[in-house]
Amino acid sequence: MELSVAVSTGRVSSTPSAGAKRGRRQAGRTQGPLRRALGRHWYAWAMVAPVLVVIGVLIGWPLLRGIYLSLTDATEANVGRTIGVNVIPASYEFVGLDNYLDILTSSLFWDKLTWTVIWTVSCVGLHYGLGLGLAMLLHRRLRFRSVYRMLLILPWAIPGFVAAFIWRYLFNSDFGVINAMLKAAGLGTVGWLDDPTTAKLAVIAVNVWVGVPFMMVALLGGLQAIPSDLYEAAAVDGATPWQRFRHITLPMLRPVSATVVLLGTIWTFNMFPMIFLITRGGPGSDTEILVTYAYREAFTGVRNYSGSAAWGVIILALLVVLASVYRRALRRQGEVW
Numbered sequence: 121m122e123l124s125v126a127v128s129t130g131r132v133s134s135t136p137s138a139g140a141k142r143g144r145r146q147a148g149r150t151q152g153p154l155r156r157a158l159g160r161h162w163y164a165w166a167m168v169a170p171v172l173v174v175i176g177v178l179i180g181w182p183l184l185r186g187i188y189l190s191l192t193d194a195t196e197a198n199v200g201r202t203i204g205v206n207v208i209p210a211s212y213e214f215v216g217l218d219n220y221l222d223i224l225t226s227s228l229f230w231d232k233l234t235w236t237v238i239w240t241v242s243c244v245g246l247h248y249g250l251g252l253g254l255a256m257l258l259h260r261r262l263r264f265r266s267v268y269r270m271l272l273i274l275p276w277a278i279p280g281f282v283a284a285f286i287w288r289y290l291f292n293s294d295f296g297v298i299n300a301m302l303k304a305a306g307l308g309t310v311g312w313l314d315d316p317t318t319a320k321l322a323v324i325a326v327n328v329w330v331g332v333p334f335m336m337v338a339l340l341g342g343l344q345a346i347p348s349d350l351y352e353a354a355a356v357d358g359a360t361p362w363q364r365f366r367h368i369t370l371p372m373l374r375p376v377s378a379t380v381v382l383l384g385t386i387w388t389f390n391m392f393p394m395i396f397l398i399t400r401g402g403p404g405s406d407t408e409i410l411v412t413y414a415y416r417e418a419f420t421g422v423r424n425y426s427g428s429a430a431w432g433v434i435i436l437a438l439l440v441v442l443a444s445v446y447r448r449a450l451r452r453q454g455e456v457w
Contacts, residue, residue: 183436190219190429196422212426219430228413229434236389236409239324243388246328248381251335256369258336259343276333284397287326288313291398316406319399323407327394331387335380342376343369378450385446386439410435 158165192212200210223229258269275283290297291312299309312322346369354364370377390411395401401408401416408416410431418428 186429186432189426190433191216192426193218194426194429195424199425215426219426220434223427223430223434232408232410232413233438235320235407239320239327239391239409240385240388242324243327243331243391244381244384246324247331247335247384247388248377250328250332252339252373254332254336255339255343258340272336273333275329276331276337278330280330280393281397283326283330284393287322287329288398291322313399314403316403319403319407323394323398326398327388327391330394331384335384338376338380339373342373346372378446382443382446385442389439389442390435410438 191214193215194210194212198210198212201208254272258265258272262268278286289295293299293309293311293314296312298312302309310318312318350368350372351364354368359367389409391409392411392415395407395409395412396415399407401412405413405416414428414431414435417424417431
């Protein structure tokens, strides 16, 4: 260590000189950002490590395996398997991007993508609109407000497969409650799940019924966080209810809205149970979205594992692109997210 001599007292000071400090800073820079982060925050990394291991095992490895299979021609006929004491080795081969080219150049993919976008936009739009309306209603002082909240949250509390089976029974053409009510009113019955148009409307209605409570609860929390002084000041200034809603409520709800809309979009885009359990993708395959068709490829008929994996990777890529564009749009509006 370099030592600096104090001339006035003649004593030797053990304070490191500027050169020594500069040398240590340069040595710290040479360690690299990752090593510095590990050295400074080792306790946090130790706490997070088990979670990272679990995520890597449950998500990382299957994802990498799926990407690899999407680059092969793996099917039920050529994958490795054991029959009794006989071990049949895998015979599938690497085919590169052929699966992706086949999917992206087929009219089937674009038909499913179009319906998936319509399904997602319709459901999320109705989720947000109805959820916001109910949240504003419950934000007011009402009698039995807690009872209303409990009743409106029930659809969200019911397991998805139970809700799907209930609504499938309600939409039944012969014994369904909805057609029974139409008969009682003197109207004709409707084959709700037998016609492509009515089947699509049915699954949208069920998904809206299931998804509105989450949006309502999230937006109600956002409304309760808005200071009441803002509304009082606006009322004093003569602002109408619509002006208060437009210039106070919506801007103050923007952070919450941005999060719940993105989450709702991802969940609805991948909403497998409602489509599969209510219509099985029918009639025909008219109500199938991308994720249900990927399931059909992997688990029905001659199981096309490589094709299903390619569909899954494309779905993941679409959601990543959507989230990135959405995040960039929020940043342009000044939102930190």
